[in-house]
Amino acid sequence: MNKVTINIDWCKGCGxxxxxxxxxxxxxxxxxxxxxxxxPACITDxxxxxxxxxxxxxxxxxxxxxxxx
Amino acid sequence: xxxxxxxxPKALSDVQLTYCPGCTHGIVHRLIAQVIDELEIxxxxxxxxxxxxxxxAYNFFDCDMIQAPHGRAPAVATxxxxxxxxxxxxxxxxxxxxxxxxxxxxxxVGARGENITTIFINNAIYGMTGGQMAPTTLYxxxxxxxxxxxxxxxxxxxxxxxxxxATLDGTAYAxxxxxxxxxxxxxxxxAIKKAFQIQMAGKGYSIVEVLSACPTxxxxxxxxxxxxxxxxxxxxxPLGIYKDVTEx
Amino acid sequence: MGKVLMKGNExxxxxxxRCGCRHYFGYPITxxxxxxxxxxxxxxxxGGLCLQAESEIAAINMVLGAAASGVxxxxxxxSPGISLKSEGLSYIAGCDLPCLVVNVQRxxxxxxxxxxxxxxxxxxxxxxxxxxxxxxxxxxSTIQExxxxxxxxxxxxxxxxxxxxxxxxxVIGQMMEAVDFDExxxxxPADKSWASCGHGDQRKKNIINxxxxxxxxxxxxxxxxxxxxxxxEKNEVMFEEYMTDDAELIIVSYGITARICKSAVxxxxxxxxxxxxFRPISxxxxxxxxxxxxxxxxxxxxxxxxxLNMGQMVDDVKVSTHCLKPVSFYGRTxxxxxxxxxxxxxxxxxxxxxx
Numbered sequence: 001m002n003k004v005t006i007n008i009d010w011c012k013g014c015g016x017x018x019x020x021x022x023x024x025x026x027x028x029x030x031x032x033x034x035x036x037x038x039x040p041a042c043i044t045d046x047x048x049x050x051x052x053x054x055x056x057x058x059x060x061x062x063x064x065x066x067x068x069x
Numbered sequence: 070x071x072x073x074x075x076x077x078p079k080a081l082s083d084v085q086l087t088y089c090p091g092c093t094h095g096i097v098h099r100l101i102a103q104v105i106d107e108l109e110i111x112x113x114x115x116x117x118x119x120x121x122x123x124x125x126a127y128n129f130f131d132c133d134m135i136q137a138p139h140g141r142a143p144a145v146a147t148x149x150x151x152x153x154x155x156x157x158x159x160x161x162x163x164x165x166x167x168x169x170x171x172x173x174x175x176x177x178v179g180a181r182g183e184n185i186t187t188i189f190i191n192n193a194i195y196g197m198t199g200g201q202m203a204p205t206t207l208y209x210x211x212x213x214x215x216x217x218x219x220x221x222x223x224x225x226x227x228x229x230x231x232x233x234x235a236t237l238d239g240t241a242y243a244x245x246x247x248x249x250x251x252x253x254x255x256x257x258x259x260a261i262k263k264a265f266q267i268q269m270a271g272k273g274y275s276i277v278e279v280l281s282a283c284p285t286x287x288x289x290x291x292x293x294x295x296x297x298x299x300x301x302x303x304x305x306x307p308l309g310i311y312k313d314v315t316e317x
Numbered sequence: 318m319g320k321v322l323m324k325g326n327e328x329x330x331x332x333x334x335r336c337g338c339r340h341y342f343g344y345p346i347t348x349x350x351x352x353x354x355x356x357x358x359x360x361x362x363x364g365g366l367c368l369q370a371e372s373e374i375a376a377i378n379m380v381l382g383a384a385a386s387g388v389x390x391x392x393x394x395x396s397p398g399i400s401l402k403s404e405g406l407s408y409i410a411g412c413d414l415p416c417l418v419v420n421v422q423r424x425x426x427x428x429x430x431x432x433x434x435x436x437x438x439x440x441x442x443x444x445x446x447x448x449x450x451x452x453x454x455x456x457x458s459t460i461q462e463x464x465x466x467x468x469x470x471x472x473x474x475x476x477x478x479x480x481x482x483x484x485x486x487x488v489i490g491q492m493m494e495a496v497d498f499d500e501x502x503x504x505x506p507a508d509k510s511w512a513s514c515g516h517g518d519q520r521k522k523n524i525i526n527x528x529x530x531x532x533x534x535x536x537x538x539x540x541x542x543x544x545x546x547x548x549x550e551k552n553e554v555m556f557e558e559y560m561t562d563d564a565e566l567i568i569v570s571y572g573i574t575a576r577i578c579k580s581a582v583x584x585x586x587x588x589x590x591x592x593x594x595f596r597p598i599s600x601x602x603x604x605x606x607x608x609x610x611x612x613x614x615x616x617x618x619x620x621x622x623x624x625l626n627m628g629q630m631v632d633d634v635k636v637s638t639h640c641l642k643p644v645s646f647y648g649r650t651x652x653x654x655x656x657x658x659x660x661x662x663x664x665x666x667x668x669x670x671x672x
Contacts, residue, residue, distance in 0.1 A: 014091035014291040053075035054251045060095030067071035113515040127524045133513035135385045136526040138408045141378035148382020177371035
């Protein structure tokens with residue numbers, strides 16, 4: 001299993017990570033607001049993550065860390 | 070133990086960026102920081118921040134930074150580089166800064182073949198002042214100051230910076246890239262790295278023009294904005310290498 | 318080296334090199350072109366750089382970059398070109414950077430003329446760019462003095478991290494005089510640990526910047542800078558008094574005009590007219606206290622300001638002297654110079670029957 005860590009306090013909810021994810025396992029948490037008032041990105045099914053880091057590559061805030069376990 | 074596939078580069082300061090959601094300044098900042106890390110040059114790099122949205126770039130990189138007057142980053146960088154030839158200099162400039170108010174400085178830093186690197190963010194609009202026409206605003210593009218769309222016979226033509234600078238003998242490297250998708254972001258990083266390497270080899274002026282998104286002033290969602298780079302910007306501003314003295 | 322015969326423009330260039338300045342950035346404009354010609358010829362001999370920029374704007378920003386990276390840097394121009402440098406000078410002041418700018422003044426406004434003037438007094442001393450800012454402004458009267466003021470400019474500029482200007486004119490720039498460079502006091506450049514020239518993985522990053530988006534922070538930075546300005550006003554005032562002890566009329570004049578006025582004083586004294594000369598050498602900080610002391614003397618009846626403009630220094634004299642004594646003005650402008658006899662006639666007119 002791979003691990004994706006998102007610094008949700010710095011996430012601005014732009015959704016570019018979700019758009020880039022080939023497995024479509026990232027969505028914006030519509031039920032959650034971070035300190036800045038954005039719906040942060042969250043991983044819906046980490047089991048399916050292939051650690052391709054495409055989400056991190058497209059993230060303008062560089063708040064995504066990807067680890068291959 | 071897991072293997073880290075992706076993490077924040079060291080040369081990117083541990084502070085939150087001040088850009089709008091989906092603004093791709095952040096991607097380009099990170100790419101520059103990654104290149105600085107990979108080339109292990111943070112200690113001798115000096116970055117020049119422009120005026121515009123990216124004025125705060127001096128807060129976002131961990132190398133020494135200087136904030137320049139609007140459009141004058143190439144002249145400021147020249148002053149540093151001539152005093153410290155071993156420093157690695159990059160200017161970070163938007164389209165208004167580089168291609169309007171600072172056009173003379175832009176042309177002449179290339180003409181002198183100054184060993185500095187410019188990262189040029191072309192998003193075809195003025196962001197910080199609220200969405201006015203940029204020198205790179207496209208024909209028909211609606212902005213605050215072209216509410217009926219840019220007309221050639223009224224507001225004139227967009228400037229193709231890489232094509233223009235490629236005509237100068239002192240320009241060693243000019244490439245236009247985009248940050249609209251993973252493939253192009255990776256290509257942008259490669260171009261930035263090459264530009265820095267050309268500077269470090271003393272071959273002359275290098276510039277990487279990055280087609281970049283301004284969702285806020287374009288009035289588009291971040292995802293739509295990336296699509297607009299592809300559908301509207303790329304046909305007028307073709308990606309590619311316009312000058313490379315290391316080739317052929 | 319001993320005494321050599323040199324133009325003022327060449328002398329300020331040589332003095333800059335002797336001060337350890339190795340980075341000169343310029344753009345051609347009359348009547349200061351000998352400066353860049355001298356730099357272009359002599360900088361390479363000492364491993365220095367003379368770079369002709371694409372504009373005065375670029376030149377001052379190259380100075381900004383070089384100064385921000387910690388080296389002694391200078392530029393020169395003449396009036397219209399100095400206007401173009403005002404943006405850069407405002408940033409340099411806002412970034413607390415030391416540097417030297419030489420203004421070999423010519424007539425204005427606009428393209429004006431190419432003959433000597435002092436009509437940039439307001440600009441240099443009151444408004445050399447937007448914002449709350451000051452420049453050290455020195456006004457030499459001789460070629461020898463242009464040399465000593467060059468090292469003074471660099472030293473004081475670095476000590477307080479305030480940009481310096483030598484405000485001279487087309488006559489001083491173009492005329493030749495004997496000058497002795499051995500009289501220069503060359504000091505060691507100040508510590509520049511604040512400079513942005515690569516942290517070398519040895520320290521935290523340095524930022525050279527004039528932007529403070531929070532008004533509280535900007536106010537604090539400006540107020541702190543004005544405390545340094547107050548120190549300068551206390552410690553760095555320079556002036557010369559000539560025959561003021563028993564003078565009934567005191568001419569206040571600087572630069573080339575002060576020399577003409579000195580001749581007028583000598584002419585007047587031959588006719589037993591009690592005239593003296595007060596010559597501000599630093600135009601900012603302005604020698605207000607010394608002028609006030611003269612104004613308080615019973616013997617002092619009148620001040621006469623003389624300069625190559627329409628009276629730009631008159632207000633400074635009135636404010637400095639608390640208007641205790643009348644302040645008159647006689648000047649020429651547009652590139653014209655007064656003769657000593659013209660000034661003497663003005664003196665006699667003011668003193669009336671008493672002369």
